[in-house]
Amino acid sequence: MEKIEFLTxxxxxxxxKSISDYKRIGGFTALEKAVEMGAESVCALLAEAKIRGRGxxxxxxxxxxxxxxxxxxxNKIIICNxxxxxxxxxxxxxxxxxxxxxxxEAMIIAGYVIGATEGFIYMRAEYACYRPILLNxxxxxxxxxxxxxxxxxxxxxFNIKLYSGAGAYxxxxxxxxxxxxxxxxxxxxxxxxxxKQSGAFARPTCLNNVESLSIVPHxxxxxxxxxxxxxxxxxxxxxxxxxxxxxxxPGVFEIPFGV
Numbered sequence: 001m002e003k004i005e006f007l008t009x010x011x012x013x014x015x016x017k018s019i020s021d022y023k024r025i026g027g028f029t030a031l032e033k034a035v036e037m038g039a040e041s042v043c044a045l046l047a048e049a050k051i052r053g054r055g056x057x058x059x060x061x062x063x064x065x066x067x068x069x070x071x072x073x074x075n076k077i078i079i080c081n082x083x084x085x086x087x088x089x090x091x092x093x094x095x096x097x098x099x100x101x102x103x104x105e106a107m108i109i110a111g112y113v114i115g116a117t118e119g120f121i122y123m124r125a126e127y128a129c130y131r132p133i134l135l136n137x138x139x140x141x142x143x144x145x146x147x148x149x150x151x152x153x154x155x156x157x158f159n160i161k162l163y164s165g166a167g168a169y170x171x172x173x174x175x176x177x178x179x180x181x182x183x184x185x186x187x188x189x190x191x192x193x194x195x196k197q198s199g200a201f202a203r204p205t206c207l208n209n210v211e212s213l214s215i216v217p218h219x220x221x222x223x224x225x226x227x228x229x230x231x232x233x234x235x236x237x238x239x240x241x242x243x244x245x246x247x248x249x250p251g252v253f254e255i256p257f258g259v
Contacts, residue, residue, distance in 0.1 A: 007214060007254055016100055031109055033220050046219070074203075075117045076116040079121075082122055084124055095240070096130050106217050107213060112158070135162055163181050166180070240252055240254055
């Protein structure tokens with residue numbers, strides 16, 4: 001099978017500790033294009049691409065962002081779920097380790113689209129060794145003006161915080177994750193209220209998985225619609241899969257749906 005590099009196209013192409021090197025390969029041009037397109041057009045693109053959530057629920061990302069955008073409320077929050085606790089699953093780890101600036105860019109785009117002012121990355125405790133990578137990416141994005149106040153002279157203010165869990169598997173569930181961020185015991189709560197209306201700190205919240213978010217910058221720059229050319233039944237695009245155990249080639253691989 002021909003090797004596919006859509007979501008993984010940046011792997012090994014830049015120094016993950018350097019925002020200037022990320023910009024050298026086109027970093028943050030997706031954010032600039034998203035601002036030019038406007039929030040509604042970005043949502044329309046996501047809907048056209050039929051991106052289904054990669055965290056397990058398969059909820060349509062375009063629909064989720066559109067719904068989050070329509071919610072009336074101040075100080076909305078974006079949360080990136082990096083609490084990858086399923087056994088032998090480590091695909092999100094590879095995205096964090098090999099393309100951290102793309103994830104930061106994706107969160108900024110998400111914040112711009114739904115009108116959020118704050119973002120959280122909730123990382124599983126076992127990934128503590130990767131905290132410095134993300135903390136550096138956040139700091140450099142702020143230094144270059146991609147985080148903070150009046151981003152790209154749009155009047156859009158947005159910041160990102162990194163939060164590490166304490167190792168509880170259940171915190172992969174959205175409401176338990178939110179309670180953990182709030183400093184409470186990480187236990188699921190009843191719904192409604194749904195988190196899009198009242199999530200973290202009782203503020204409107206949009207929660208996405210690492211892989212779901214990471215697709216967005218690539219999709220915005222995909223003028224040839226390579227992503228949408230991979231279609232199988234109701235699934236569009238590519239997927240990262242973790243291969244582990246007694247196999248010849250363990251690792252993370254990007255494959256088209258239908259393989």
